[in-house]
Every structure is written in C-alpha cells, then in structure tokens.
Amino acid sequence: MIVGTAGHIDHGKTTLVRALTGVDTDRLPEEKARGISIELGYAYLDVPAHAERIGFIDVPGHEKLVHTMLAGASGIDFALLLVAADDGVMPQTREHLAVLSLLGLTRGAVVITKADRAEPGRVEALHTEVRALLAGTGLDAAPILTVSAQTGQGVCELRELLFDAARHTPPRPSQGLAARLAVDRAFSLDGVGTVVTGTLHAGEIAVGDELLIQGHRARVKSLHAQNRAVERARAGQRCAVALAGLAREDAPRGHWLTAPAAALSTDRFDARLTLWPGEARPLRSGTRVHVHLGAQSVMASVAVLDGEAVEPGASARVQLVCHAPVGAWRGDRLVLRDAGASRTLAGGVVLDPFAPARYRRTPERLAELAACELLEVASRREQLLALSALGLDLARFAQAEGLAEALQGWALGEAARDALTARLLAALADFHARSPDELGPDAARLRRLVAPRIAEPLWREVLAALRQAGRIAVRGAFVHLPEHGVQLSAVEERIAQKIAPRLAAAGAEGAWARDLAKDCAEPEPLMRATLARLAQQGELHQVVKDLYCDTATMSRLAAIARQIAADQDKVTAAAFRNATGLGRKRAIQHLEHFDRVGLLRRVGDEHRLRADSGLFAEAAHA
Known part of the structure; x- marks a missing residue:
C-alpha cells in the first residue's frame, strides 16, 4: 500500500512520517536548512505478520510546490490529510483535499497534528470543522484522529489504522497489463x-x-x-x-x-472531468489549464464536448489539446489547475488517448466515448467494434488500454461489414453500367468510391474475403463483379489472336477499331464488340473512344509516368511527351486516361500520381 501525506505547509507531515517509520524524508540540505519539504520524500513501514510493506510519499505543502505534490499523489492508495491543531484548516489544506478527491481517492484519514499545542476544546471544535470540510468529497467518511508526534499521543492508533488498511488493500490489477x-x-x-x-x-x-x-x-x-x-x-x-x-x-x-x-505519446485526448464544487465559474471551451497526469504536467486547452460548459460540481466529457506530448492511457486519473497554477479546478479520467481533431462532437463519436466508459476491457472492445463503421484498429486499442499483449490488425463488426459489402457491390454495378468497356476500377479507386476513410489493410482484407466467397473477381489491380468478365466466345478468341500483334506493333499510338476491322477483314460491329469484351477482361484498354492499346503498352507508359512523378513530384504533358516520344495530342490523351482510371489525378495543368494506386504495377514487374 502507498500512503500519501497531504496538508498545509508546516502542519507536521514530515515529522509524522518520522514518528511512524523512524525515517526523515527531508533529505536535501535546503530542506534541512529551511525546515520544509521541497522534493518528494519516501519512507517505509513493515506490516506485522503480513508480507505487505507500506510505502509513504511525503509531499510538499507549500502552494508553489503543488505540482510536486501532484507528481506524488497520482500513485497513492491511502491519503493522510494533516491539519495542525494550532493553525486549523488553511488554504493548502483545502487544495490538497480537492486534489485527493478529484483523483478519485476514497480511502484515507484526517490527522489533527500538534495536539500538544492546543486546548482540548480547540481540538474538539476542529474535529467538527474538518468533518464539515470533508462533506461531499471522496473522503467524507474518513476517520479523524488526533496525534502529537512530540508526545507520541495517537501515533500507535494511527499506525494500527494503517496496518489494517494495508491488510485490506486489494492488489492493483496487473494481469494482462503492460508495465x-x-x-x-x-x-x-x-x-x-x-x-x-x-x-x-x-x-x-x-x-x-x-x-x-x-x-x-x-x-x-x-x-x-x-x-x-x-x-x-x-x-x-x-x-x-x-x-x-x-x-x-x-x-x-x-x-x-x-x-x-x-508506449504511446499524445497531444490530444478525451476525458471525463468533474469541476470542483467550490469553483465560482463554469469551465468553458478555450480555457487554458495545467494538466497533471501521472508525474507529468503540461499546458493544455479545454474543448467541452457535452454542451457549452462544465458547471461547478458537474461532470462532462471534454477534449484536452496539450501543448506538449503526454503519456495517457484509458482509465488514468488527472487533475487540472488554472493557467496561473494558483488553484485546482477539476479532476477526471482519461477516456481515449487517440482523440480525433475533427468530428469530435458527432453523435457517433460521443457513442464511442460512452463505450470507453464501460467498466470491463472486453465490454469496451465489443461495443467499440459494434460502433466502428470503419473498423477497430486492434493495435491502437491495445495501446490505449495499456495491454501487455501487442494486438495486430483490424476488426470489423458484422453489421459494419454487411453495410460495407452492400456499398461495394453497388458501386461495382454502377461502375459497370457507366463504363461497360472497362474491366472495373482498381482497388484503390474503388476504396475512394466506397469507403475513403477506411484503413488500407482492412480494405484489402475485405476484398480478399469477398473474392474468396466468389462475390467479386480481381484481375491484377482491377476489381469487378464476376459476371462482368465473362469468357470469350470462339469467334472472339479468333479475333483476339488476330489483333494481338497489330496492337503490339501500334504501341503507344494505339489502334483504331475501324482500322483493326479492315486489317483483319472482320465486320466492324463484331470488331467493336470483341474489343469491348477484351477491355472488360483487362486484356486491352480504350484510351479514347475506339482507340485501343494493349496492357503491356499501358504498363510501360504507366511506369514512365511514375518515374516522372518520382523525379518531379508531378507529371506534365510536356515531360510525358518527351519521355514517350509521342505527339502532344496522344500524350495528353494517355494522361487523361490515367486520370480517369485512377493512376493519376488532375491538378490544374498538372497530373499527380495517386500513391495508393496499384494500376499496371503487376504487369510492369511480370
């Protein structure tokens, strides 16, 4: 069990720890000279007939050292709030009580120290004042003891109370959690x-x-x-x-x-906050605060997610945008102090360390945050999976939870998978209706049509599952419905063999449907139908109406476009014309075709390579 002392400066924290343990936690020369704690101090006490050892964290009481107090308070199990009998309740008494309560502490005791310096009536009145002070806090049921470290009064009783608390302190969960x-x-x-x-x-x-x-x-x-x-x-x-x-x-x-x-680091996380009831004003979006989390302190700005403000004593979900990276895991406790670090404002718990900058107040996002507040890891995962239309990143989920097992991959709930499949099949049907002479979009272009925000690995997994189930077909980088790439007839096979050498000879200039019909002595309508069927199968490509190139040629031209983009970060008509030896008109036609099929995208007079496109890449490396 870890016990933390708290209270106003010079209310006897270090002296009490020494009386309980025999250890002086003031170790720095400056602390010895000034008689106050500046740094965190530590001492230990063995619990009789028990394997447990109590650890004490002695924190500074000076108002300017509250940040140091918070660094120690975040890890304690049991709080000792000290109030000197001669001074009574002081400003740091109130602030330290606020800190302990906002950190979620419900186990502790109040110790009225320096009892030898006060009359019995004064101590009795202070008991009443302290009990009123505790009302409405996490420590409202805490026992109140009277102690004098100088005379030994009450020290044994306090020590026995701590021994009993240590014996009944449940172990912190460690199974399945990372260090x-x-x-x-x-x-x-x-x-x-x-x-x-x-x-x-x-x-x-x-x-x-x-x-x-x-x-x-x-x-x-x-x-x-x-x-x-x-x-x-x-x-x-x-x-x-x-x-x-x-x-x-x-x-x-x-x-x-x-x-x-x-290991993780974030500069934006969502949390549930409770504003201290003693605050005079609501906490509004845009407020600058000090965030104390673990032993760290950073400046941050508040964005209220529930309503316009958090009222004193109320609880609400917020996003904290930090000015420096912090370590934050789901369930961690935090405390906010005002921008001037003069008072404690609020406390809360981390909900999601990977908070989004956009769509942070949508009903869908707020439903995800509600899932993050469920008590069990398995329940949180199940609910987040059900809510995630774009899938659940298992590795990020494990990081946020601080799990020891490093999960990999993505998961997609059944309802989300069914909805995604329906959109995907509808998009392919629409594409085939609008472009009957093309085999289908490449996988990257289809993703942009169906689910542009879905993760690439999850998209690939969905395509693979649908392909295995026979609901889609994939040829190279192209995706199509199975019925769209039907087998060629014997006549079409014969014509395909005739035109193959002619298309190869035509190269990047391409061959016109009417010329191929004339050269092969075939009826022009039959030639057009065969060319369209071959385009559906991905065997050749229609650059403009009735102008065709074979796949080998298109792969070579695509490789040239990729190289130009790698060298110049863009593809211009002039650069492509010079690299291919084509005339300007034909070069522009090829670039516009690459725009249509999704290899490039037009930006003004330039073309930019789509980094996610796999078009013609497989054929180029075959």
Whole structure:
C-alpha cells in the first residue's frame, strides 16, 4: 500500500512520517536548512505478520510546490490529510483535499497534528470543522484522529489504522497489463548508472526486462520495490529501477517508463472531468489549464464536448489539446489547475488517448466515448467494434488500454461489414453500367468510391474475403463483379489472336477499331464488340473512344509516368511527351486516361500520381 501525506505547509507531515517509520524524508540540505519539504520524500513501514510493506510519499505543502505534490499523489492508495491543531484548516489544506478527491481517492484519514499545542476544546471544535470540510468529497467518511508526534499521543492508533488498511488493500490489477511507471525522480549512482523512481501504475517489471522511456530503450539491471531488492515488482509498489543503456538526462521527471507494447505519446485526448464544487465559474471551451497526469504536467486547452460548459460540481466529457506530448492511457486519473497554477479546478479520467481533431462532437463519436466508459476491457472492445463503421484498429486499442499483449490488425463488426459489402457491390454495378468497356476500377479507386476513410489493410482484407466467397473477381489491380468478365466466345478468341500483334506493333499510338476491322477483314460491329469484351477482361484498354492499346503498352507508359512523378513530384504533358516520344495530342490523351482510371489525378495543368494506386504495377514487374 502507498500512503500519501497531504496538508498545509508546516502542519507536521514530515515529522509524522518520522514518528511512524523512524525515517526523515527531508533529505536535501535546503530542506534541512529551511525546515520544509521541497522534493518528494519516501519512507517505509513493515506490516506485522503480513508480507505487505507500506510505502509513504511525503509531499510538499507549500502552494508553489503543488505540482510536486501532484507528481506524488497520482500513485497513492491511502491519503493522510494533516491539519495542525494550532493553525486549523488553511488554504493548502483545502487544495490538497480537492486534489485527493478529484483523483478519485476514497480511502484515507484526517490527522489533527500538534495536539500538544492546543486546548482540548480547540481540538474538539476542529474535529467538527474538518468533518464539515470533508462533506461531499471522496473522503467524507474518513476517520479523524488526533496525534502529537512530540508526545507520541495517537501515533500507535494511527499506525494500527494503517496496518489494517494495508491488510485490506486489494492488489492493483496487473494481469494482462503492460508495465507503466511514472518517473518522479531520476539520478545517477557510481557503479550502478541511471536510476529512476516512481510508482508502478500497472503491470510488472522484472530484472532483465527491456523498457522504453522517451523513445530510448533500456534494460533493467537491478530493481528495488518498497525499498527492498527484488527480482520482480508489481503494480502499486514504489520502485527504484537501475537502467542499463540510458543516460540520466534521457529520464526526466514526468515521463513514463513502459513496456514497449504500451508506449504511446499524445497531444490530444478525451476525458471525463468533474469541476470542483467550490469553483465560482463554469469551465468553458478555450480555457487554458495545467494538466497533471501521472508525474507529468503540461499546458493544455479545454474543448467541452457535452454542451457549452462544465458547471461547478458537474461532470462532462471534454477534449484536452496539450501543448506538449503526454503519456495517457484509458482509465488514468488527472487533475487540472488554472493557467496561473494558483488553484485546482477539476479532476477526471482519461477516456481515449487517440482523440480525433475533427468530428469530435458527432453523435457517433460521443457513442464511442460512452463505450470507453464501460467498466470491463472486453465490454469496451465489443461495443467499440459494434460502433466502428470503419473498423477497430486492434493495435491502437491495445495501446490505449495499456495491454501487455501487442494486438495486430483490424476488426470489423458484422453489421459494419454487411453495410460495407452492400456499398461495394453497388458501386461495382454502377461502375459497370457507366463504363461497360472497362474491366472495373482498381482497388484503390474503388476504396475512394466506397469507403475513403477506411484503413488500407482492412480494405484489402475485405476484398480478399469477398473474392474468396466468389462475390467479386480481381484481375491484377482491377476489381469487378464476376459476371462482368465473362469468357470469350470462339469467334472472339479468333479475333483476339488476330489483333494481338497489330496492337503490339501500334504501341503507344494505339489502334483504331475501324482500322483493326479492315486489317483483319472482320465486320466492324463484331470488331467493336470483341474489343469491348477484351477491355472488360483487362486484356486491352480504350484510351479514347475506339482507340485501343494493349496492357503491356499501358504498363510501360504507366511506369514512365511514375518515374516522372518520382523525379518531379508531378507529371506534365510536356515531360510525358518527351519521355514517350509521342505527339502532344496522344500524350495528353494517355494522361487523361490515367486520370480517369485512377493512376493519376488532375491538378490544374498538372497530373499527380495517386500513391495508393496499384494500376499496371503487376504487369510492369511480370
């Protein structure tokens, strides 16, 4: 169990921890000289007849060091809110209580310290004042104890309360979750190297593990959990991790040490926030705030997703647009302070670390966020899959959840798959009706017609499944309905053999239907019908009406266009004409044909290569 002390400056936090554990958590010379905590301090206490060890995080109480207090508070299980009997409730008492409540803490106790400095009547009145202060917070049912670290009054009772709480603290879930440690301190030791400390929020860390921090990979050389040398640490423990292959400056406070599977960084995430009831004004979109998440603090802007503003005491979904990347995983707690860092505003929980910049308030998106608030991972995945018309990226889902298993690929719900299939088949039927002399669109062009926002890997998987089921046919890069590419008749086969050498000889200039009919001594209507059937099968291509080229020629011209685009980032008629040796008119006709079929796209007087098009690529490499 991790216990965090909180309260106003000079209300006895460090003294109380020393009375409970025998450890002075003020370790810096400046702290000794000034008599106040500046950095986070740590101490430990063994629980009798129990394998558990209690870890204490002693946080600063000064108002200017609330950001340091937050770095420690995000990982605690049990809070001790201290109120000095001689001072009573002070500004940082109220703010620290707000922080603890907004972080979702419901386990803790209030300790009235320095009881030896106050009259009994004063202590009794303070009990009443503190109980009123706790009303409506997560700690409203917390016990209130009276203690004097100087005389020992109440110290044993408090220690027993902590022992009992430790025995009843459920272990943090670690099964199936990747290791994530929020770094709140980093230093170098002679003979050891870089050491980082922090609370392990999820998963487990073992000696020998490969971990990531800020994109740097490091190996765990040795490990301490709850101030003991161990081979493995689990979620909920204070850890000191010695890392091989990492420089001290590459591990600053605030960053996350994670298993590679869970590593992520985001500058935009969606969350559910609760505005502190004591706030005087609603929280509106555009408000600049400090976001405290884990041990990190960044500036961000608020965009309210539910309504126009969050009223004091109310809860709403928001998007936080951060000014620097943060590590954020679904379910992580966060606290907001105002832009001037003078007061705590709100607290909440991360819903989606991969929040979209557009369509963030649509009913569809809000339904996805509702799914993110379901309690179980399996339920969230099932509901998100049902809602995702464009499919669910399993790798990104696993990252957002902080799962140990690195999932791969995409998933598409049954209803979404049926709807996508219906649109795809309808689009092919429409294409064949409008362009009966073409085999069909290439896969990339069909995607732009049917589902331009769907992920390419998922699109390929859908096409493969439909092809296997016999619902579509694919020839090279072209997709068509099976009935559209019917077999040639014996007469058409005979004519195809006649025209093949003539088309090959014609090359990029192409051959006209009437000329082919004359040269082959075939009726012109029959020749046109055969050419159209061959175009349907992808054996040749109609550049303009009645002008045909064979596939080998078109593949060669496509390769030239691709090379020009690679060299010049565009394809002009002049460049294409010079590279092919064609006249200007024929060169323009070929470029316009490439525009129509989806290899290129027209932008003013230029043509740009469509990077996703696979047209003619297979034939070119055959």
